[in-house]
Amino acid sequence: MDRYALVIGGERIATSRFADVANPSTGAIVGRMPLATPADLDRAVQAAAAAFETWRLVPDAERAEACRRIAATIEAHAEELARLLTEEQGKPLNGLGSRFEIGGALAWTRHTADIELPVEVLQDGEAGRVELHRKPIGVTGSITPWNWPVMIACWHIIPAVRTGNTVVIKPSPMTPLSTIRLVELINEVLPAGVVNVVTGENEIGALMSSHPGIAKVSFTGSTPTGRKIMASAAATLKRLTLELGGNDAGIVLPDASPAEIAEGLFWSAFINNGQTCAALKRLYVHDSIYDAVCDELAAYARKVVVGDGFAEDSVLGPVQNRMQFDIVSAYVDEARAKGARILTGGEPAGGQGYFYPVTLVADVDHGCRLVDNEQFGPALPIIRYHDVAEAVRKANDNAAGLGGSVWGRDLEQARRVASQLECGSVWINKHGAIQPNAPFGGVKQSGIGVEFGAEGLKEFTTIQTVFC
Ligand code: NAD
Secondary structure, eight states, X not given: OOBOOEEETTEXXXXXXXXXXXXXXXXXXXXXXXXXXXXXXXXXXXXXXXHHHHHTTSOHHHHHHHHHHHHHHHHHTHHHHHHHHHHHHOOOSSTTSHHHHHHHHHHHHHHHHTOOOOOEEEEEETTEEEEEEEEEOXXXXXXXXXXXXXXXXXXXXXXXXXXXXXXXXXXXXXXOHHHHHHHHHHHTTSOTTSEEEOOOSHHHHHHHHHOTTOOEEEEESOHHHHHHHHHHHGGGTOEEEEEOOOOEEEEEOTTOOHHHHHHHHHHHHHGGGGOSTTSEEEEEEEGGGHHHHHHHHHHHHHTOOBOOTTSTTOXXXXXXXXXXXXXXXXXXXXXXXXXXXXXXXXXXXXXXXXXXXXXXXXXXXXTSHHHHSOOOSSEEEEEEESSHHHHHHHHHOSSEESEEEEEOSOHHHHHHHHTTSOSSEEEESOOOOOOTTSOBOOEETTEESOBSHHHHHHTTEEEEEEEO
């Protein structure tokens, strides 16, 4: 069994303790995660701080070129990374699975390499010249979740190093191996210490968010953990980008065509088995087409193959871990007990692995956890509404505000409804379609700050205003 190592200061550092990482499809152990100690974290922060002294001075064009070389290395190892990802995360190699995720990591890396943040001249006249410069912050900490581990690692690492920062990344203990391998590859390109990885249980993340040597934390994960990080970052006034949980609503207007939107709706909700921050998690459908939308969705769902990630025909895999599997099961059971109608799925498959079938739940409303909370799994509640104002009110009746969508033929009307949704991104006739040039982030309790594009890059800089 492969024993992985930390990567600190460009070297593989062995630990004395390990934890097994299992394939969620089979339970088979796929590798051993090193358990970093607090002293290992200190060494990683020191290595990153030492590297910062030179990396911050490297000309911008060279840092851009280094990011392009990282992309080339990822591309050369794409299949290896995809297979490792399927082993530990469970998602299929095909469809919107591991190969797709590595493709996304590449696209974001390449795009971010090419973004410039030039000096802005705010004033240039007799009263003097005023310039706005952007400077790196220092050592950044990256804490990532288990749903899209490689792509999210790139969302944190690449903008950080592009702007002259250095990084200590701590992946989720559920999916650490692909991040370790990614950091090994990045270390073939970048100077020692610019990107370091420490792995371990949640405590290492907690230590990072209070560590005096870390100047900024990029965190992607759940809202409760985001709150803890914000609290423990306060003592050292760290900069924070928090990409947290969502409970995205989609509203299907009365003029939508059920047959035309069914496939889009399905993948909006079930991409990565629903384990996606900006997946569609609550669907509001007008009474006049409610039954037709339910029928079209159920017909599509019955054709979807759920299975081991390495099986050629699987388009969805297992739920990634026991905890999430239990949450999804409990939420569906509660909805059923309250009178909801299960259109497809609803019972765990049984046998090996955390397989939970694609589950559509009709005749359900607010007041049960499947609607009120983030289910983060393959179960979609479909809520009937009678007038659009009611749907908008219910869509906004949630503490989360990550994404939202409106589905209908009259695009002007759809845009008007979309503008009323309280969320950081809103889509018309699609959902969750993020891209590297468009800022992405949550409002309300879905986060603070944005990622992607120039706006995202700026979050890895501090402003220095120069008066001359
Ligand atoms: P999680 O919050 O349980 O864990 C995320 C990371 O935080 C892991 O690396 C974990 O080890 C670490 N962690 C746990 N406790 C910590 C603490 N006290 N201090 C510091 N770090 C700690 O989240 P998860 O279950 O891995 O991921 C699922 C959640 O992530 C969902 O809520 C999902 O919506 C959210 N998510 C959001 C986005 C986004 O962009 N908004 C993207 C992906 C996932």
